[in-house]
Amino acid sequence: MAGNGVFAEILDGDVFKYYADGEWKKSSSGKTVAITNPTTRKTQYKVQACTQEEVNKVMDTAKTAQKSWAKTPLWKRAELLHKAAAILKEHKAPIAECLVKEIAKPAKDAVTEVVRSGDLISYTAEEGVRILGEGKFLVSDSFPGNERTKYCLTSKIPLGVVLAIPPFNYPVNLAVSKIAPALIAGNSLVLKPPTQGAVAALHMVYCFHLAGFPKGLISVVTGKGSEIGDFLTMHPGVNCISFTGGDTGVSISKKAGMIPLQMELGGKDACIVLEDADLDLVAANIIKGGFSYSGQRCTAVKVVLVMESAADALVEKVKAKVAKLKVGPPEDDCDITPVVSESSANYIEGLVMDAKQKGATFCQEYKREGNLIWPLLLDNVRPDMRIAWEEPFGPVLPVIRIGSVEEGIHHCNASNFGLQGCVFTKDVNKAMLISDAMETGTVQINSAPARGPDHFPFQGFKDSGIGSQGVTNSINMMTKIKTTVINLPTPSYTMG
Numbered sequence: 001m002a003g004n005g006v007f008a009e010i011l012d013g014d015v016f017k018y019y020a021d022g023e024w025k026k027s028s029s030g031k032t033v034a035i036t037n038p039t040t041r042k043t044q045y046k047v048q049a050c051t052q053e054e055v056n057k058v059m060d061t062a063k064t065a066q067k068s069w070a071k072t073p074l075w076k077r078a079e080l081l082h083k084a085a086a087i088l089k090e091h092k093a094p095i096a097e098c099l100v101k102e103i104a105k106p107a108k109d110a111v112t113e114v115v116r117s118g119d120l121i122s123y124t125a126e127e128g129v130r131i132l133g134e135g136k137f138l139v140s141d142s143f144p145g146n147e148r149t150k151y152c153l154t155s156k157i158p159l160g161v162v163l164a165i166p167p168f169n170y171p172v173n174l175a176v177s178k179i180a181p182a183l184i185a186g187n188s189l190v191l192k193p194p195t196q197g198a199v200a201a202l203h204m205v206y207c208f209h210l211a212g213f214p215k216g217l218i219s220v221v222t223g224k225g226s227e228i229g230d231f232l233t234m235h236p237g238v239n240c241i242s243f244t245g246g247d248t249g250v251s252i253s254k255k256a257g258m259i260p261l262q263m264e265l266g267g268k269d270a271c272i273v274l275e276d277a278d279l280d281l282v283a284a285n286i287i288k289g290g291f292s293y294s295g296q297r298c299t300a301v302k303v304v305l306v307m308e309s310a311a312d313a314l315v316e317k318v319k320a321k322v323a324k325l326k327v328g329p330p331e332d333d334c335d336i337t338p339v340v341s342e343s344s345a346n347y348i349e350g351l352v353m354d355a356k357q358k359g360a361t362f363c364q365e366y367k368r369e370g371n372l373i374w375p376l377l378l379d380n381v382r383p384d385m386r387i388a389w390e391e392p393f394g395p396v397l398p399v400i401r402i403g404s405v406e407e408g409i410h411h412c413n414a415s416n417f418g419l420q421g422c423v424f425t426k427d428v429n430k431a432m433l434i435s436d437a438m439e440t441g442t443v444q445i446n447s448a449p450a451r452g453p454d455h456f457p458f459q460g461f462k463d464s465g466i467g468s469q470g471v472t473n474s475i476n477m478m479t480k481i482k483t484t485v486i487n488l489p490t491p492s493y494t495m496g
């Protein structure tokens with residue numbers, strides 16, 4: 001049960017506390033935010049609605065704590081991260097249970113998210129000691145007109161206070177993917193968890209608390225993004241924002257000050273299927289890529305662009321696999337579980353109805369009960385349908401039949417998104433040409449889009465984001481370069 005056993009300190013009555021200055025606290029607002037269980041549609045948990053004054057205090061302590069953390073040897077920072085990773089994995093069961101209740105993640109996937117997060121923290125600690133342990137040494141005579149009178153030493157130093165805002169679909173993993181690089185690089189960290197997923201995130205941070213990180217180095221402020229979001233992202237105490245989510249990221253990047261931003265936003269990942277593709281492999285990847293966690297992944301396959309000659313056979317194969325997907329509650333480890341909110345379900349339904357009205361072929365009957373939407377494959381989708389362009393973030397997948405590869409690439413590139421894409425063909429030379437032509441941050445050849453393994457670079461083009469994630473890129477992004485130049489009175493060359 002959430003807030004029980006070792007986690008008892010984070011619960012006050014039926015409300016979870018926020019975390020500031022190394023302590024678990026009740027907000028002076030006296031207000032709470034309810035978290036609705038997507039399956040029961042009843043209030044599952046409550047969290048504190050933090051005030052602006054509390055945010056100000058958190059920013060102050062984060063600034064102070066960062067100064068002494070930056071003086072903590074790198075190997076000690078790594079040691080604490082390894083400890084937090086181990087504690088997190090040890091407590092995977094109660095944290096996974098929160099994910100099941102708050103965001104209806106299938107039970108097995110919820111455990112995987114926590115374990116994967118522990119691994120990510122450890123990997124970041126190891127990578128951090130390597131890449132932050134190295135600097136650069138430059139000599140002046142490599143530039144025309146200079147003698148060797150200057151030695152330039154460059155190193156990577158912390159930015160200060162990093163604000164991390166993850167989305168509901170990976171509230172633990174996409175939080176640690178920001179927390180661990182920030183900390184190993186010597187920054188302090190303020191986390192604003194997504195409302196759906198906040199309780200899982202609070203449990204995860206309690207593992208960092210148990211590991212013994214200094215007071216005030218990590219803080220968690222809870223509350224609705226629509227209420228405290230602007231105050232946080234425009235706060236003068238913030239030196240870097242790492243955000244994952246939807247269009248909110250576009251407005252944050254317009255409002256934030258002159259600070260480094262890492263934005264991972266939406267996607268409309270295309271799956272281009274050529275005539276020579278192994279259609280069993282494609283069908284398996286469409287199921288995994290399009291319907292895992294009910295399509296609520298930024299990297300989900302969100303449109304299939306298949307050559308007309310292969311389309312009938314592919315659609316039949318996918319239809320057969322859709323029929324085998326288990327639909328129901330996350331506790332039963334079903335493949336398709338309720339989507340995160342009623343408004344999300346309504347939005348998905350709007351896309352489905354638009355496609356119906358405009359003549360798409362329904363491969364299954366459309367069925368919805370509450371937030372639970374049965375998996376649906378829509379064939380013969382045309383560009384005038386909303387589902388051809390918008391991301392449902394649900395278990396509905398459009399198929400567009402194409403007459404040429406160029407048509408597929410054109411559809412992919414006409415999207416305002418550019419996160420990932422995939423191409424299926426046995427001809428690797430063709431695949432490379434198509435990959436180069438697709439305007440997306442990553443192209444997978446003969447596999448569905450995916451962020452993981454978590455150390456791979458992960459970036460979106462166009463409205464899908466700014467910057468690149470993945471362990472190494474995130475560590476680098478959360479540092480700035482400092483140079484010290486030693487000036488010599490006379491040139492000095494080593495003779496060997």
Ligand SMILES: NC(=O)C1=CN([C@@H]2O[C@H](COP(=O)(O)OP(=O)(O)OC[C@H]3O[C@@H](n4cnc5c(N)ncnc54)[C@H](OP(=O)(O)O)[C@@H]3O)[C@@H](O)[C@H]2O)C=CC1
Nearest residue numbers: 167168193194195224225226229245246248264265266298
């Ligand atoms: N590219 C990627 O890696 C990923 C992209 N996404 C995209 O995210 C969307 C779904 O996730 P969802 O969580 O609903 O996304 P949102 O953009 O609605 O929310 C993301 C986070 O931002 C917070 N937030 C909301 N308003 C503000 C604000 N004004 N200022 C600061 N923070 C704010 C939310 O808090 P609160 O919950 O309290 O509103 C949440 O923590 C989809 O479009 C999906 O494609 C999702 C996952 C990964």
Ligand SMILES: O=C(O)[C@H](O)COP(=O)(O)O
Nearest residue numbers: 296297298299450451452
């Ligand atoms: O937010 C998302 O949807 C994730 O970044 C996707 O991660 P995955 O591809 O590893 O599931």
